[in-house]
Amino acid sequence: MLGCAGVFVASAVSPCVVTAQVKTEPAALYKDAAVPVDRRVDDLLARMTLEEKIMQLCQYTAGGNTNENNVEVKADHPLTSGSYIYYGTDPGFRNRLQRRIMTETRLGIPAIFAQDVIHGFRTIYQIPLGQACSFNPGLAARACAMAAAEARRSGIEWTFSPMVDVARDGRWGRISEGYGEDPYMNSVMGAAAVRGYQGESLASGVSVAACLKHYVGYGASEGGRDYRPADISDRALWNTYLPPFHAGVEAGAATVMSGFNDISGVPASANYYTLTEILRNRWGFDGFVVSDWDSVRQLVNQRVASDDADAAMLAFNAGVDVDMADGLYADYLARLIGEGKVSMDRVDRAVAQVLKLKFELGLFDNPYTPEVPAEERVLTPDNRRIALEMARESAVLLKNEGNLLPLAGKRIALIGPMADDGAGLNGNWSCHGVAAETVTFRQALTRTFPATVYARGCGFDSISSAEISEAVRAAQEADVVVLCLGEMPKWSGENGSRSTLSLPDAQERLAAEISAVGKPVVLVLTSGRPLELRRLEPMAGAVLQMWQPGTEGGTALAEILSGEVCPSGKLAVTFPYSTGQVPIYYGARPNARTGGQGNYQDIQDAPLYPFGYGLSYTEFSYSNLRVSAPAFTDPALPVEISVDVTNTGRCTGKETALWFVSDEVSAVARPVRELRHFEKRELQPGETATFTFSLIPSRDLPYYTPDGEPVLEPGRFTVSVAGLSIPLDYTPAH
Numbered sequence: 001m002l003g004c005a006g007v008f009v010a011s012a013v014s015p016c017v018v019t020a021q022v023k024t025e026p027a028a029l030y031k032d033a034a035v036p037v038d039r040r041v042d043d044l045l046a047r048m049t050l051e052e053k054i055m056q057l058c059q060y061t062a063g064g065n066t067n068e069n070n071v072e073v074k075a076d077h078p079l080t081s082g083s084y085i086y087y088g089t090d091p092g093f094r095n096r097l098q099r100r101i102m103t104e105t106r107l108g109i110p111a112i113f114a115q116d117v118i119h120g121f122r123t124i125y126q127i128p129l130g131q132a133c134s135f136n137p138g139l140a141a142r143a144c145a146m147a148a149a150e151a152r153r154s155g156i157e158w159t160f161s162p163m164v165d166v167a168r169d170g171r172w173g174r175i176s177e178g179y180g181e182d183p184y185m186n187s188v189m190g191a192a193a194v195r196g197y198q199g200e201s202l203a204s205g206v207s208v209a210a211c212l213k214h215y216v217g218y219g220a221s222e223g224g225r226d227y228r229p230a231d232i233s234d235r236a237l238w239n240t241y242l243p244p245f246h247a248g249v250e251a252g253a254a255t256v257m258s259g260f261n262d263i264s265g266v267p268a269s270a271n272y273y274t275l276t277e278i279l280r281n282r283w284g285f286d287g288f289v290v291s292d293w294d295s296v297r298q299l300v301n302q303r304v305a306s307d308d309a310d311a312a313m314l315a316f317n318a319g320v321d322v323d324m325a326d327g328l329y330a331d332y333l334a335r336l337i338g339e340g341k342v343s344m345d346r347v348d349r350a351v352a353q354v355l356k357l358k359f360e361l362g363l364f365d366n367p368y369t370p371e372v373p374a375e376e377r378v379l380t381p382d383n384r385r386i387a388l389e390m391a392r393e394s395a396v397l398l399k400n401e402g403n404l405l406p407l408a409g410k411r412i413a414l415i416g417p418m419a420d421d422g423a424g425l426n427g428n429w430s431c432h433g434v435a436a437e438t439v440t441f442r443q444a445l446t447r448t449f450p451a452t453v454y455a456r457g458c459g460f461d462s463i464s465s466a467e468i469s470e471a472v473r474a475a476q477e478a479d480v481v482v483l484c485l486g487e488m489p490k491w492s493g494e495n496g497s498r499s500t501l502s503l504p505d506a507q508e509r510l511a512a513e514i515s516a517v518g519k520p521v522v523l524v525l526t527s528g529r530p531l532e533l534r535r536l537e538p539m540a541g542a543v544l545q546m547w548q549p550g551t552e553g554g555t556a557l558a559e560i561l562s563g564e565v566c567p568s569g570k571l572a573v574t575f576p577y578s579t580g581q582v583p584i585y586y587g588a589r590p591n592a593r594t595g596g597q598g599n600y601q602d603i604q605d606a607p608l609y610p611f612g613y614g615l616s617y618t619e620f621s622y623s624n625l626r627v628s629a630p631a632f633t634d635p636a637l638p639v640e641i642s643v644d645v646t647n648t649g650r651c652t653g654k655e656t657a658l659w660f661v662s663d664e665v666s667a668v669a670r671p672v673r674e675l676r677h678f679e680k681r682e683l684q685p686g687e688t689a690t691f692t693f694s695l696i697p698s699r700d701l702p703y704y705t706p707d708g709e710p711v712l713e714p715g716r717f718t719v720s721v722a723g724l725s726i727p728l729d730y731t732p733a734h
């Protein structure tokens, strides 16, 4: 046990903690803000003892642990820790702890305070899976910047976000935390999130360091069950799971978190190939890697480490720089160095990365968060506006038979367990969101449609005949039913796996009873995953997927139902016809047999709603697809491909053009189509706009070999958009 690992906030002095009388040199270079960061790092590193260095690589908690999945580890608070997961909202508490660190430790190295700010801090906006459906990375970046400002001004400098794990199994609850099934979507949205969180400068006082997680392959957890192994071929690793992390690194992400899962037998938190060879050596990542909660110690559970010391050695030598929560680096790194199992050079490199971020965050120069009243820093009208914009743009209209929507001047029966549930709209990982501050569907609809009558009808997983009767009566007296079904927050997110994508029987039964009344039904869904809707969908004239839209979710729904806002979201994840089809995603490789052979015998082959699906109140037609040159010889030069899009309907709406590429014949089977570009624009009725994909062959057409080498084969490619397609031929110049 390392000397200072046992020093806690309340404890007596130890070799690593000195009283304020023992002053450091006033002229220390590392304290001089005018000196470049790398020199400050070198200077400080040279002054540090081994114990002080190791403690920079340890992360503990501060404040009450509010994440019930963060279990079974120590929750101590050594003053010398490099960073804390801080569960508070109060900059005052954080400042008091920081002040002790600055004044009572020998070198006064400030701590970084971190938190899971996943989709908002106090103002909660749409979950990442829903954000992806907005196809609006600019808006996602603004939302992340807003969350960053709320968090930073409340004492947080580091968020464990974005999650860019490609996820193709909706049973996995954490599908809600990422940007869906497609590598390109995760790349674009993840990079936007990094830019939003980190802003122009980490020291700005309104930005936070981002953390790409969970590196890598966690989304492939077997059977969608959490914390399970992932069987991933090197080809799939390079083509599917790594690209979003690479994009996030390119966008400048300050940190990366290693995953819980194993990758074909080698745990992600002990994986030298992914953590060092790829992340550091090939991509040149110069931030640091933090383990996931307890994932170092879990190497023992995964049976690749014989004991805790072995686990610490494996993780650290593989490339995990900072140990989250389990304390094994504090307990064993010094011993491992003594035994020659860990090198001092590796320790110095890891510590230097941690110190670098602290300097970049401005913590040495401004260690304390200005203490302003909560109402000035969180839930401001501007922040609510961003949450509203995101809730509007991410809603996906899945069905609208006979233009049932919008509903003008109708008497609504508002029914369902989600109709008046602020916590449900905030969803999983809602940080410091407060249910009572969220505009529920009921509150907003009652304002917009004053004749609205509400009846809950059933619980999320329970039903009573009294509640059904009340709901049926409400439906009988209304013109239209708005039926709000969905998932409780804990049904998705971490440890939120479910065996089926269907909603519970209670909710399906309520829908059947209401549908039997014979009034038109608008089904409004709130969930953290794609749902199986094959029994519910026929009962509804309209289906609107709201995801977990956050603080302004109710307002967005009222605007969409009234027609004030035209829905423009498209699915970033496939909705299967049946859970049994999982995994089902658009980017699959081709079937060896044609003519429908090999499909399930008992159900349709097609999903209920495919990737990219989403309706509007207006209509768009695509025409005149054209390419600047039908063939190319230099893959570095862009090829311009354009299409005209016309709003042929009666209202203003936003349309997203999704551009896919296909390799007609290649040495290895590739996905039938791969998304490579998208663009969203607003069009007035009758307006035509040209959407352009500036395709760069060397960027957009290759696939990766199992060694991670990009290969661009000569031959024919096809570029498609909205059902139109155009060939593009590659003949190398020599």
Ligand code: NOJ
Binding pocket: 067, 070, 085, 116, 160, 213, 292, 293, 494
């Ligand atoms: C475990 C989760 O997997 C991770 O995403 C999260 O950031 C940490 N706990 C910290 O709460």
